[in-house]
Amino acid sequence: MELRLRILLSFIAVAFSVEPSKVSATCEFPAVFNFGDSNSDTGGLSAAFGQAGPPAGETYFHAPAGRYSDGRLIIDFIAESVGLPYLSAFLDALGSNFTHGANFATAGSTIRPPNATLSQSGFSPISLNVQWYEFHDFHRRSQIIRNRGGVFSQLMPKEESFSRALYTFDIGQNDLTYGYFSNMSTDQVRAYVPDVLDQFRTVIKDIYDQGGRSFWIHNTGPVGCLPYVMDRVPITAGQVDKYGCADPFNEVAKYFNLKLKEMVQKLRQELPEAAITYVDVYSVKYTLITKAKKFGFVQPLRACCGHGGKYNYNIHVGCGGKVKVDGKEVVVGSCKDPSVKINWDGVHFTEAANKWIFDKIVGGEFSDPPIPLNMACQRHPAQ
Numbered sequence: 001m002e003l004r005l006r007i008l009l010s011f012i013a014v015a016f017s018v019e020p021s022k023v024s025a026t027c028e029f030p031a032v033f034n035f036g037d038s039n040s041d042t043g044g045l046s047a048a049f050g051q052a053g054p055p056a057g058e059t060y061f062h063a064p065a066g067r068y069s070d071g072r073l074i075i076d077f078i079a080e081s082v083g084l085p086y087l088s089a090f091l092d093a094l095g096s097n098f099t100h101g102a103n104f105a106t107a108g109s110t111i112r113p114p115n116a117t118l119s120q121s122g123f124s125p126i127s128l129n130v131q132w133y134e135f136h137d138f139h140r141r142s143q144i145i146r147n148r149g150g151v152f153s154q155l156m157p158k159e160e161s162f163s164r165a166l167y168t169f170d171i172g173q174n175d176l177t178y179g180y181f182s183n184m185s186t187d188q189v190r191a192y193v194p195d196v197l198d199q200f201r202t203v204i205k206d207i208y209d210q211g212g213r214s215f216w217i218h219n220t221g222p223v224g225c226l227p228y229v230m231d232r233v234p235i236t237a238g239q240v241d242k243y244g245c246a247d248p249f250n251e252v253a254k255y256f257n258l259k260l261k262e263m264v265q266k267l268r269q270e271l272p273e274a275a276i277t278y279v280d281v282y283s284v285k286y287t288l289i290t291k292a293k294k295f296g297f298v299q300p301l302r303a304c305c306g307h308g309g310k311y312n313y314n315i316h317v318g319c320g321g322k323v324k325v326d327g328k329e330v331v332v333g334s335c336k337d338p339s340v341k342i343n344w345d346g347v348h349f350t351e352a353a354n355k356w357i358f359d360k361i362v363g364g365e366f367s368d369p370p371i372p373l374n375m376a377c378q379r380h381p382a383q
Contacts, residue, residue, distance in 0.1 A: 027214065027377035029082045031101035031161040032075075035131045035203070036170040037124075038068045038107030038348055039221075040075040043089035045107040045124060052107075053320045055305060055334045059351050066092065068107055070304070070338045071351025074281075075103065077358035078168060078216075081373055090134050091126075097155050101165060102138060104131035110174045111196045123178055128171055132203045139210055163211040166376060169204075170281075172196070172220040172260070176252055180233045186248045193256050197263050208271045214377040215276045217264060219257040221285040224249030227303050227311035227346035243290040244301050250286075257282055261368065275379040280366040284357050285349075289342060295356065297342050304341040304350060305334040313346030 034040050043066025046052050057064045060071030066089060067073055076086050079100075087103035088096035108124035109131070118125055126134075139162055146156035157165075175196045179189035204215060223229050224246035235246045257280070264278045292300035305319035306312040317323045321332050335341055342353040349357070364372040371378055 026374040027166075029084070029164065029166040029214070029377070031099075031157050031165040032079055032082065032084060032087060032168060033101050033135060033162075033165055033212075034075050034087055034103045034105055034168045034170075035128060035135075036075075036105035036168075037109040037174050038105075039173065039218075040073055040103070040105045040168070040170045041068065041089070041107045041109075042066050042073065042075065042087050042103045042105070044091045044103065044105055044126065047089055047092035047094075048106065048126070049118065055320060058334060059338055068348045069344050069351055069354065070334060072354060073351075074170070074218075074354050074358050074361075075105075075168065077355060077362075078166075078373065081358075081362055082166065090138060098138075098142065099155060099157055101157065101161075102135075104134050105170070106131075108174060109171060110178055111171055111200050112175055112192075114178060121178070121181070123174055128200065128203050132206055135207065136210065163213060164377075165212065166214050166216055167207055167212045168216045168218075169200075170218040172200070172256055173223055173253075176220065176223055176249070176256060177229060180229065180249065186252050190252050190255055193252075193259055197256075197259050200260075201263050201267065204267055204276075205271065208274055213274055215274060216279065216373065216376050217260070217277065218279045218281045219260050220253050221282050222250045222289065223253050224251075225286065225289045225301065227301060227306070227313040227343060228315070230301070231309060231311055231313050231346070232315060245286075245289070253282060264368075273379065275377050277371065277376045278368045279361050280368070281357060281361060284360045284366055288353060288356055292342060296340060297353070298340050300342045302341075303343045303346040304338050305332065305345045307332045311346060319345035 046066040051064050052066065052068055053064055057067060058070050079086050084100040087101050088098060090102045090104045106124045106126040108122060109126055110123055111128045113127040113129060114121055114123040142156040143159055145152050176189055222245060229249055230246050239247050241247050261278050264276050268276055288295060289300045301311055303312045306314065307317050307323050308314050317332055319332055322329050323332055338350045339352045341350050344350045360366060362373045364370045
């Protein structure tokens with residue numbers, strides 16, 4: 001065993017009171033089950049409500065691939081890292097293979113069920129509780145289908161995969177923006193965070209009751225640095241930080257993350273066999289945005305694929321939409337080089353930014369406990 005790996009295992013053993021001999025080098029996840037919003041949607045919303053059209057997917061897939069980005073998402077890099085294929089969306093019946101897991105995320109999803117339709121609010125009806133219902137049904141029915149044999153056994157996960165799988169979560173951003181877009185004050189948004197997280201907690205416990213043991217939970221990012229928020233919600237000059245981000249919205253996001261971390265700590269006490277990793281993607285994303293030039297990126301607050309305005313974002317004409325320029329109808333396309341841009345369409349990140357973020361979090365530097373992704377099955381004893 002390499003010296004560096006021995007040191008890492010010894011550190012984990014000492015920090016968490018585990019005998020070094022009982023700490024395995026890596027976890028072997030046979031499947032990944034993901035829950036979330038557009039930050040990790042690999043085709044759910046597109047399957048249910050129509051494909052995210054070009055130029056989405058142009059960088060890596062060279063065609064629309066159900067993702068709201070020019071290429072791969074963090075969840076795609078997670079799948080690659082643990083040696084699994086990209087996750088098929090649960091809602092996508094065409095060409096899907098669920099042997100190695102399923103993705104229940106859909107763009108626009110919230111933790112709390114929205115009280116308006118998709119067309120009215122822009123938020124998905126497939127909130128986290130619905131994603132849980134889908135998973136619960138998938139767990140049961142996939143085994144019935146698998147037992148039919150033949151091709152069915154090659155498309156569904158084995159029963160033991162559910163207890164050994166990695167359960168990933170990236171959701172909560174839309175619960176905050178839902179409040180802003182409903183004309184709530186930041187104090188009002190802040191006030192309902194505990195209820196939102198209580199519903200999140202219920203879903204985690206339900207999955208645990210279904211046999212899930214390894215959980216990888218992302219906190220929410222700096223929503224005050226996203227064009228679609230800054231363009232739509234009025235802010236004063238005094239509310240903008242030196243990097244151009246809106247402080248009030250980021251402060252609420254940090255409050256959400258503080259309470260999310262407290263929730264994780266409580267769950268560790270309530271779920272004694274669970275290994276729960278809390279991942280601080282907020283810090284990683286904020287560092288990338290505020291130090292973009294240092295990392296080879298430019299114009300961090302401007303969308304790559306958009307049209308007009310301070311942030312190259314227009315709520316009425318999105319990426320891939322059509323606009324008239326000098327009397328001619330033109331498709332809103334991407335920038336010349338998405339690889340140096342952070343924001344894709346005013347809402348989501350580019351593949352280049354997603355890869356940069358993944359590279360920062362995969363090693364565990366921004367995790368609690370500070371263990372890498374491939375050791376996320378290691379249980380963190382309640383303290």
